[in-house]
Amino acid sequence: MRRGDVDAVLQLERAVYLFPWSARIFHDCLRVGYHAWVVTDDAGRVLGYSFLSIVLQEAHILNICVAESERGRGLADQLLDIMIEAATAARVESLMLEVRPSNRAARRLYKRRGFTFLGRRPRYYPASEGREDALLLCLSLVDA
Template sequence: MSAQPKDLVWPASLQSLQPLRAVDLDEVMAIESVAYSHPWTRGNFIDSMAAGYAAFVMRDEQARLCAYFLAMQVIDEMHLLNLTVLPEREGQGLARRMLDALALLARARGCHQVWLEVREGNLRARKLYDRYGFAQSGLRRGYYPGTDGRENAVLMTLRLTETPA
């Protein structure tokens, strides 16, 4: 479910984090369409919300949606499905704040690791994940659709400890 565990309190840096709601989807879809060549569909988001996946948005001081993430818990692991920052807000630390929230949430739910796939050619995201502490743990060949065929995905894993990354 998208709600955070009752004993989890977001630190001040994450106070603008809110559960993703259906009324947010127009803003989310607008960001998806400018952030990706092959964006998620509205149906992907609706299905993820209906399945109870962790889904959170971050708004700026003007209440504009500027970042979001969706993650699926599988027993004691969290799988990051989508983390997106409004392109004009990239480089401002929002993705790291979203990763902080994901790690806090995963720990609160008893998860021991977070894993994700990232496009092999998305060097900016791979660098972010690497700096955060994710390690490459595999390669999924032809995982993503691309403009010229399929693109590989780098599988990355973050082992969670008792203290935040």
């Protein structure tokens, strides 16, 4: 992902999430050097993107987003593969993430890919009716 992709990424973010990241968050993620990828079609339309933070032996998935029209085609798996490869290349021992309990598709993806439950972060996410907890998940990369 490059700075020039942020406007299109922001459009997708706003289309998919009730509480989207701001343009400033995307720019800050790129400015501080988080790993970021964007998937486009042949016409250059953004179909998905992801952000990964790597610090020492731990990596944290900050965001994976796929356009609703493209879901079920394996793009989230592809983005996850790229992030696992980057984390493995950086000799990361574990890959962490938070996910909404209500995001069943993401929870199925992470379970299928071997992530395990570590705990719950109460009232982590904004929600239509107050706040929603986050499930903290981890994938060990030590034997990957």
